[in-house]
Amino acid sequence: MEIAPRDVGEHVRLHFVLNGRPVDTWVAPHETLLAVLRDTLGATEVKYGCGEGVCGTCTILLDGAPINACLMLGVQVRGREVTTVKGLGTEGDLHPLQRAFVAQEAAQCGFCTPGMLLVAHAFLCEHPHPTRAEIRSAIAGNLCRCTGYTRIIDAIAACVGLREGSRGTCPPLTGTGPKGGTV
């Protein structure tokens, strides 16, 4: 793929999978994945926080692995699977993690919640039996300015037991399954 200097800013065709559904759209190479998701595709559940990879509010899963949507270009997800919090569960059919966040009252303003849920999901997939300290460390890169984290950690901890008997796999995503690392 090539956008030569004379074509800078031109849009190119982009196919990828968003929450289990194929997407066919046009993007300019300098548009971040975050801009494409929010402004072109209306996926405003992916939040713009800091824009430099520090706060975690724009977390998405790329082929199952959590990444910063603000630090990736839209063109780079060609042919890949992107999951936002809407791919985790839907209203009326919440993912166990989402149900735990509700039950534990783990959200206040809610701005960090989509990122927290996705990082927690990826973490539980990789670490079936974490300690509370490991949970704390797993969400160290996701900032919450309301809750003081305690209830978020409670909610994630509440999901650890749910995975017993499921042979170490996290409760599945809707539409798209976790695929582990990107390497």
Add this chain to the structure above:
Amino acid sequence: MRAGFPASASWSSTDPCILVYPSPFAYYAPANLDEALALLARLPEGKVLAGGQSLIPLMSLGLARPAALVDVNDLPGLASVTEANGHLTIGAMIRHHALETSPAIQRRCPLLAEAASLIGNIRVRHRGTLGGSLAHADPAAELPLVAVAMGAALEIRGEGGVREVAAEEFFRGYLLTDLAPGEMVTGMRISAFPPTMGYGLVELVRRAGDFAIVAACALVDMDGAGRCRHVSLALGGVGPQPLRMRRAEALLTDRTFTDRLIEEAADAVPDEVSPESDIHASATYRRAMARVMARRALVMARTRAGNTPDRSR
């Protein structure tokens, strides 16, 4: 007209709602290394886009405005770990999360896995790459520090061919490396650790995942009598690039690794560093902490070394 985001040039710094995004650039995603090197050779303004975890923030903040990006994420064969003749060769496109979790690296070079686990946050580790971190050359970053401490050799390729340069010579200053225009880092070669090798990596950070205010990395190998037969001590965050502490190393070499000797070696550290003041810490504080971190790294390395009298393996 399709809805799209305007180029960042249209956002003024007085705009009350500032969202930062990169400015437009020419973009190339070559399919193999030869194509990538040919592109870099003919695009003097071009930058290599690896994981993008440092470059894209710089572009979003307007601190870097490359005219062209050569995206190397699709290049095959650059993310492997191979072991031969006691050496590990690691591809530049291996991501931090893979360094952290690779059984070969955990077994043969656990220091590298530990260093990778300290980088940024889980999202950065899933995307950021070894080669990207080395080429970015932040003086407080983990991978440049351990590369210098381990005496790693970096593999650098350009259209003209391949060359190797020692990590210590590769880092030339703040965000400055030995890379010539048209070149890119393609791998790193290190000696696999003997089972007796002890290592210590400590960081002074205010929050988990931050760049270190001061970081220290020590490698120690001892003979059966507890005498030090190999030592390497490097510090990050206290100079324009990671620095080897040659005076401290000379004090330790061929001597018995006592607490007192470690104190002596740590005392030699402050005079070998050249920290600067910034919003995180003053130069005086960094210099004082350099001594403390060096001592802790040495103690940790000694504890983990296989031949200490109080540790049987």
